Amino acid sequence: MHCVGICGSDVHYLTHGQIGEYQLQDPMVIGHEASGIVYKVGAKVKHLKVGDRVAIEPGVPCRQCTYCKTGRYNLCRQIYFCATPPDDGNLTRFYRHAADFCHKLPDNVSLEEGALLEPLSVGVHACRRAGITLGSKVLITGAGPIGLVTLLTAKALGASKVVITDIMQHKLETAKNMGADASVLIEKDVSLEETSAKILELLGGDMPDKTIDCSGIEATIKLGMLVSKLLPVESERQTGVQECN
Structure with missing residues (x-):
């Protein structure tokens, strides 16, 4: 292993011992945002060799259920997901993983960048589900790591304006440096209606x-829900609000 990010879920397991139905019963190794260098391969592995630099996709599904066979393997009920009880993560010196879920990195992508591919994929998935395209006006709530990779993805897909919110000004400054067109500081004593009005003003009077x-x-x-434009829901891509998980 080379680089392993610390996700909010890792911190949550440390501080609360559970997330939803997933509850710690025994000690667990954290980490699911990772990259490493191949140390050994199985006899049937053909696409990787010792010394290859890889990004690790943390969820290994059963490959046989309906979800897997229709391309939505992230919903597989039998999935092994790193650092989700009872499955250990990869914040270790050596880690064994399914070869088809280890993705070889191009020479121009560093191992540090490789470890960021898992959180980046969250932003890519959310923007695709939301149907962001050329000219979209987008509101992103939260300027933490996932908010920032979602910002990068939205701009890459052609969003004309991206407004981002957070409760910490220094995070908003980072978002501006990464391409946000405008930002809104969420203040404790300011109502949602006032915040909505500020967002609409930043978008030239239009709803996101x-x-x-x-x-x-x-x-x-x-x-x-309050500020987003209402659209006729004809498919999952046309709902106004998406949540990053």
């Missing part, structure tokens, strides 16, 4: 086409 929540806080989800 899409809102992606990257905080998981009830208030920001309400904000997204």
Whole structure:
């Protein structure tokens, strides 16, 4: 192993001992945002060799259920997911993983960048589900790591304006440096209606086409519902508010 990120879920297991139905019963190794260098391969592995630099996709599904066979293997009920009880993560010196879920890195991608591919994939998935495209006006609530990779993805997909919110000004400054068109500091004593009005002003009076929540806080989800443009729901891609998980 070379680089392993510390996710909010890792911290949550440390401080609370559970997330939803997943509860720690025994000690668990954390870490699921990782890259490493191949040390050994099985006899049937053909696409990797010792010394290859890889990014690790942390969820290994059963490959046989309906979800797996229709391309939505992230929903597999039998998935092994690093650092989700009872499955250990990869914050270790050596870690064994399914070869088809180890992705060889191009020479121009560092191992540090490789470890960021897992959180980046969250932003890519959310933006694709939301249908962000050329000219989209997007609100992102939360300027932590997931909010920032979602910002990068939205701009890469052609969003014309991205407004991002957070409760910490220094995070908003980072977001601006990474391409956010505008930012809004969420203040404790300011109502959702006032915050909504500020967002609309920053978007030239228009509602955001899409809102992606990257905080998981009830208030920001309400904000997204309050401020986002209502669209006819004909498919999962046309709902106004997406949440990053």
